[in-house]
Amino acid sequence: MVLFFFVYFSLVSIVAGVLTIAFRNPVHCGLALLTLLLHVAGLFVLLNAEFLFAVQIIVYAGAILVLYLFVLMLLNLKTDQRYLHTRHAIILFATAGICGELLLLLLQSPFNGAKGDAPVIAVLKDGDSFVVGIKMFSDYLLPFEIVGVFLLGAIIGAIVLAKTPTAVDVETERE
Amino acid sequence: MIPLSAYVAVSAVLFATGLIGVLIRRNFIIVLMSVEIMLNAANINLVAFSHYLESMAGQIVALFVIAIAAGEAAVGLAIIIVVFRGRLSTNVDELNLLKW
Numbered sequence: 609m610v611l612f613f614f615v616y617f618s619l620v621s622i623v624a625g626v627l628t629i630a631f632r633n634p635v636h637c638g639l640a641l642l643t644l645l646l647h648v649a650g651l652f653v654l655l656n657a658e659f660l661f662a663v664q665i666i667v668y669a670g671a672i673l674v675l676y677l678f679v680l681m682l683l684n685l686k687t688d689q690r691y692l693h694t695r696h697a698i699i700l701f702a703t704a705g706i707c708g709e710l711l712l713l714l715l716q717s718p719f720n721g722a723k724g725d726a727p728v729i730a731v732l733k734d735g736d737s738f739v740v741g742i743k744m745f746s747d748y749l750l751p752f753e754i755v756g757v758f759l760l761g762a763i764i765g766a767i768v769l770a771k772t773p774t775a776v777d778v779e780t781e782r783e
Numbered sequence: 784m785i786p787l788s789a790y791v792a793v794s795a796v797l798f799a800t801g802l803i804g805v806l807i808r809r810n811f812i813i814v815l816m817s818v819e820i821m822l823n824a825a826n827i828n829l830v831a832f833s834h835y836l837e838s839m840a841g842q843i844v845a846l847f848v849i850a851i852a853a854g855e856a857a858v859g860l861a862i863i864i865v866v867f868r869g870r871l872s873t874n875v876d877e878l879n880l881l882k883w
Contacts (some may be wrong), residue, residue: 614785618793625797625820629804641816648823655834672856679860683867693807711795715788724838743839755850762854769861
């Protein structure tokens with residue numbers, strides 16, 4: 609059963625990823641990206657990461673993708689006739705070959721490393737959100753605060769950049 | 784039981800897809816979407832290693848990656864709006880000046 613779900617989620621996410629970069633209309637690309645994000649969230653459930661599953665759906669599919677679609681509809685783009693770079697296709701295929709070879713080498717690795725302190729049984733006993741919360745607010749408190757400041761900076765930057773430039777009032781300028 | 788290599792393979796294929804998208808698309812918004820695909824591939828990798836090596840660090844870094852992706856999308860789309868106002872285009876080939 610797990611195998612079936614893994615094959616389903618991974619195949620659909622790969623197909624959706626290819627469609628995201630292949631569709632001509634940008635809105636269709638956004639909808640294919642939504643499919644990809646939801647199926648990646650399914651992969652997170654298979655890996656016992658329920659909190660990350662919820663965050664993926666709420667933040668990615670709920671907030672980021674809506675932002676993309678809003679901007680697409682705001683700009684009202686016309687679909688380009690030539691929407692791909694085809695000049696460098698040979699380099700692209702060579703790179704794909706090299707990456708495939710590297711992937712084959714990588715997949716033969718046993719991936720044996722030192723085990724951490726959160727075995728599956730302990731995670732399942734307390735729940736994933738509990739374990740993530742304890743870890744985040746003890747060992748990763750400083751990175752958490754830094755990410756908070758980063759998000760504040762991103763909000764201010766986005767507002768300042770996208771603000772409509774107001775027409776300069778000549779009378780007040782003179783005074 | 785699914786081997787860790789399977790998750791790594793899915794993540795590698797998704798990352799390559801996103802990379803090709805960044806390289807071949809001309810629309811700036813689709814380029815940003817391809818970056819999101821690459822970040823998702825990295826997230827799959829992080830969570831898979833976190834599960835199989837029994838450590839929580841991977842999931843927490845994945846959460847930080849999602850936060851950074853949100854910030855990147857907000858600032859990137861704001862830049863797109865500013866550029867579009869001046870040029871009426873989101874084609875990356877036409878954005879070859881730092882000032883106009």
